Amino acid sequence: MLAQDSIQVEPGDGLVVVEPVGVEANIVDGKYELLAYPERRPPWTTSFGISYGNFDPLDYESEFSGEFYEDIFAIDDSSLIEFELTFQRNLSFGSLAIEVALGYYSANASDEYVDATTDNISINLTQLRMGGRFSLDTIFDTPYVVPYASLGAYLMYYEESLNSRSVFGNTSPAIYYSAGAKFQLNWLEPEIAHQAYQQYGMQNTFLFIEARQTLESVTEADPNFSSEVTLSGGLSIEI
DSSP states (O other): OOOOSEEEOOOOTTOOOOOOTTEEEETTTTEEEEOOHHHHSOSEEEEEEEEEEOOOOTTOBOTTTOOBHHHHBOGGGOOEEEEEEEEEEEETTEEEEEEEEEEEEEEEBOHHHHHHHOOOEEEEEEEEEEEEEEEOOOSSSSOSEEEEEEEEEEEEEEEEEETTEEEEEEOOOEEEEEEEEEEEOGGGSHHHHHHHHHHHOOOEEEEEEEEEEEOOOSOTTSOOOOOSOEEEEEEEEEO
16 A cells, blocks of 8 residues: 555664655654655556456357357356456556456356256456556546546456366457446555565555446457446555
């Protein structure tokens, strides 16, 4: 978490008080106070994140039965777990970033479908996406709330199985777009956040929520993994 506000220091007799990098020292009050986030952050920062959300490619047709996704799989049980890395260029009016993410998804045929057909179909998906992101992270001196929007392309690697048979492959690149908001957590434990910044360079810790939509590949032979707007939430750390 990001160091913010101030932290009390009480040097003993004969000790030299060394001002940390990126911090303004107020010797009279005995406090170190951080520079505002837009002033102290370096030109480039990196963020790591993990998220969990729903994903329902309703127009996907089974390679085995020819039926649509929602006729086979239990939609309530579908979820996408994703790991994300962003490389962020910090500017005075916000930030521009390249985002790269790897997600995993799996689903099994619903009990009702298996009972009716005896076909226990399963599907495993690995989604790789890359895009650009714009964040309004300088609205406040402390980034309590950061709205953002992204646009990019994704590849879907898929494997559908029925008993001992499997069909697998990957799609051509297709478009996705998203919008979300990050909510800073540093204020919950400001002293711990301060120490994390001093020792490890951790600028911010965020919870985030995001809405995303994936579009269909333009290659006619590709399976259709487009989706309606899906929601996800997660945790990210900026260093």
